[in-house]
Amino acid sequence: MSRFLIKRLFSATLTLFAVSVLTFLMFFALPRDPVTGMCPKNCNPERLERVRDDLGLNDPLVSQYAGYMKGIVTGRDLGSAQGGRCDAPCLGWSYVTNEAVSDTIARVLPVTLSIVIPAAILWLLLGVGLGMVSALRRGTWLDRMAIGFSLTGASLQLYFVGAVLLLVFVYNLRLLPVPSYTSIFDNPAKWASGLVLAWVALAFLFSAIYARLSRAQMLETLSEDFVRTARAKGLAKPTVYGRHALRAAITPVVTIAGLDVGGALGGTVITETTFGIQGLGRTAVDAVRSGDLPTIMATVLIAAVFVVMANVLVDLLYAAIDPRVRLR
Amino acid sequence: MSLSPVEGVALAEIESGTGSGGPGVKGVVGRSPGQLAWLRLRRDRTAMVSGALLVFFLLLGLAAPLIEMAYGVGPREQFQKLLDGFGMPLGYAGGVTGDHWFGLEPGLGRDIFIRLIYGLRTSLFIAFAAALITATIGIVLGALAGYLGGWLDAVINWITDLTLAMPFLIIALALTPTLTLRFYGERGQVSSAFGVGVLIAVFAIFGWTSTARLVRGQVIALREREFVEAAKASGAGLGHMLFRQLLPNIWAPILVSFSLAVPQFITSEAALSFIGVGLSDETPSFGRMIYRSLDFLQTDPAYVFFPGITIFALVFAFNLFGDALRDALDPKSSR
Amino acid sequence: MTDEPLLRVRGLTKHFPVRQGLRATGLVRAVDGLDFDVRPGETLGLVGESGCGKTTTGRMLVRLLEPTAGTIEFAGRDITHAGRRELRPLRQDLQIIFQDPYASLNPRHTVGRIVAMPLQVNGIKPPGGVKARVQELLELVGLNPEHYNRYPHEFSGGQRQRIGIARALALRPKLIVADEPVSALDVSIQAQVVNLLRDLQRDLGLAFVFIAHDLAVVRHFCQRVAVMYLGRIVEIGDRADIYERPQHPYTRALLSAIPDVTRLGPAGRIRLSGDVPTPLDPPSGCRFRTRCWKARDICATEEPALVPRDGGDQATACHFPEVAGATEAIVEEVSR
C-alpha cells in the first residue's frame, strides 16, 4: 500500500513538473511582451530594456525557470522593484497588479473554495440521491422524472442557467443581493446569500451527470450476484442496498467526482465570470489577457495541483472502498 | 463487473433464438451483433424521435446556403432601419416579423434566424470534426497502451494525467492568440476557416483522454481472450490484432462516447466564446450568439431565448440519442 | 522410432513471478523441466489435474508464452525464442485449439472470416479462392458450408468448437496443440468432437498434443500419454503401457478414478488424500510425496528422475515404481 502511494506521488510530482515547464514555454510563445503590460504608454526603449534586465527577462529561459522553481522551494530575493525578499512558497511578483502573487492567491483562493466546496456537497448529495432513488424505483414516474431532470441539466450551459437565475432572483424578484464574496468568518449570512446562486447553478448542472452515473451503476450492481446472495441470505433490504450495493456502485462515482472537484477547484472560470465574482478562475483569465506570467504560472500550477491531488486521493479512496483494488 | 463472454453470447443466443431462429433453421445470412442492436434501436421511441431531430438539425446545417436563398436574408446583412434609437429592434418579441422569423439582433440588426442556421452549421462542423479527431487519437493511444502494456502504457497514462491536469480554459485562452500570431503576425486579417481550425486543434489536444481511457480499459479486458490468442498463434501482426480483432468488439462504447462527445464540444465552443476565445464575430456560431445575447437578458429577452433554446434542443437531442444508443448496444446496462 | 521427432522439448520451464506492488515476492513454478518428443503423425496425450501446468505447456509450444528455460525444437529448428518473423513459416505447421469454444471465436466476425483469418494474416491465397477453401474446411469438420456468413452466437458449443478446429486446419498444419478441446462440452457432444479429431488425425496425418485433465478422454485418441503433476512429467509411455501397466502411483490413482476401470475391483479405487500443493512452494524431492501412500524418507530428499524402466519406452519418475503384474499387491496395500 505505501509502495503504491509512493509510486503515485512520484508520478504526480513528475506531472506537476511537466505542467510548470509547459506553461512556462507557452508563456514565452505568447504574443504579448510582458514588459509593455507594466509600463504605461510613454516608455522609451532604454527604459523598457532596463526593466527587462531587472526582471531577468533577458536571462536564458532555463535560468529564469530555475529561478522561479527555486523561489517556490526555498524563497528568493526579487530585488527592490519587486517587493524585496520573497519567502518560501515564492510565486513571484506581478508587475501588472503590483503585488506578490502569493498575496493575490491568498485573496482569491478562499473565494473559489467557497464556491466549489458547498456546491460539490450539494451536487453529490442531489445527484447520487436522485440516481439511487430512480434505480430502486426503476420504471416509475419518479424514475422518469429523475432521468428527465438529469438529461435537462446535462444539456444546459452554466452561463445560461446563471443568467436566468440572476434575472429571476436578483433583478426581478429581488430576493437575493447581487452575487459577491464576503468571508464566511466576517459574516456567514452574507457569505451564503452572495454565493447561493452559484452553488445552485453548479449543483443543477453537475448533479445531472452524477444522477445518470449512479443510476446506471446502481442498476448494474443490483443485478450482480453478491447483492442477490445477500438478499437471499435474508439480510434486510436497507442493509443490502445501503451497505453492499451502494458501496460497489459508488466507486466509479468517486473517480468522476475527484476529477470534477479537482478541476473545479482549479478555477471555475465560467461560474466566476457569469456571477462576476473574482476567484482563481477569473484571476487566471485576467492574467492571460495581460500577459502576467507569474500569476499565470501560479494559477495553472494550483489548478494542476488540485487535479493531481484529487487523482491520488481517488486512487486511495478506491482502494479503501473496493478491496479488490488493494490486491494490485 | 463486466459482461463475461459466455453470458454475453448466451444472451445473444437467446435473442437470436426467439427472433430468426437458431442455426438449425433455414436462412443463410446471420444477424450480426450490430444488426441486433440496430433492431433494438429501431424499436426505441426516444431514440427514433431524438434521432429524427438530429437528422433535421444536420440537414438544416448542411442546407444553410439553400435556406438563405429561400429565406432571402443573409447572415451578415444589417437592418438598422428596423432598430430604434437605442439600437433595440422595433416591434414585439425582439422584432419578430414575417421577414425576420426570430427577430433581429440589437445593435447590428442582423437576422437571428439565418445566423442561427449558419451558427448551427459552424458549431456542428466544429463538434463533429473535433469528436472525430479526438476519437481517432483516443482509439489509437488507448488501444496501444492497453494491448502492448508495459512502459508504453505507463507513458501514455502519464500523458493522459498530464493533459487532464492542465486547466483547459486557461490554456485555450493562452494558446489561441499565440497560434493566431504565429500564422498571421500582428495585424493580419484572420480568416474564419483559420479560427475554426484553431478551435478544433485546441479541442483535439485536450479532448482525447476519455476515449483513450475507455478504449484502454476495454482492450485490457479483451486482450487475454482466446480469439485474440488464436490470431496471435496464426502470426497476426499488431495492426491485425488492434484493428481486425479488438476494435470490432469495442465499437459500441466508442460510438456511445462519440455521440456524447459531440454535444460536449458544442457546449465547449460556446464556453470558449464566453470567455472571449474562439471565433470572430464574422463567423456565426452558437457560442458567439449566446455570449453576445446575455448582455440583453433584461432588455431583449427574445434575443437570449432563440439561441438558448436552439442550443439546448440540439444538445438535449444528442444526449437523449446517446443514452438510447447505449441501451441498444448494451442491453444489460440499464432498463 | 527411427524417424526424427517433429517436436522435441527439453527442460521446458515456465516460472511466473508473483508481484505485490513492484516487488516480486515469489515464483509460480507452473512448468518445471519437461522433456518429451512428438513424432510426425503421432498423438501425445498430456494429462493431469487442474493447475498442473498443462495449459502453460501448450501455450509455450505454440509460443503464446515465452519459456523461462529449456528448448523447443520444431521440425529440427530451435523455436524457443524465435521472433514473430522467424516463426512465420512455422506458424503454418503449428496450430492450437482452445478449451473455451465461447471465448475463442471473435463474436464480431462471421464464421467465414474466423476460419479465413489464418490465411489472411499469412497472405495465403488458396487456388480456388478463400471462400471455397473455407467452405471446404467447414465441410471437413462437419458443418454446413452454407453457414459461412453466420456469427458465432448462432451456433452451439459443439459447433463452435468445430469452427475452432476448422480455423486450426486452415493452414494445413503438421502439429496441433489441443487444450482440453472437449472439456467445456456436454458429455454427449464430447465423443462426437473427439471422433472428429481422430478422423482428421488419421486422414490428414496430423500430430497432436492433446491436453486433458483425466485419462478417460485421451484413452481412445492418443498413442502416447504423458502424466503431469505439479509442473513435471511423472510418467510417459505408450497407451497400452500407461493404461495396463502403470508404474507411477499417481498414474494409478488417476486410472482408478475412471469408472470403467473395473479390473481393480471396488476396493481398488484410490482416493488421494490432501490437496495439490501450491506451485509457489512445491515439496522437496518427489513432488507427489505429500499425497503418496508409498512415500519413504528418500522421497523427500531426492528427486526421482524420469527414467525408462525395464529397458522399454515407458519412463517413470518414482523411487518405488510398480513392478509389472503387481496390481493385486497394490490393491491390498491401499485397502489396508
Ligand SMILES: Nc1ncnc2c1ncn2[C@@H]1O[C@H](COP(=O)(O)OP(=O)(O)OP(=O)(O)O)[C@@H](O)[C@H]1O
Ligand atoms: N499468468 C500467470 N501468472 C501467474 N500464475 C499463472 C499464470 N498462468 C498460470 N499460472 C499458474 O500456473 C499454474 C499452472 O496453470 P495452468 O493454467 O497451466 O494449469 P492447467 O493444468 O492448464 O489447469 P486447468 O486444468 O485448470 O486448465 C497454476 O497454478 C496457475 O495458477
Ligand code: SF4
Ligand atoms: S518417489 Fe516416492 S513419493 Fe514419489 S511417487 Fe514414488 S514413492 Fe511416491
Ligand SMILES: [Mg+2]
Ligand atoms: Mg488449462
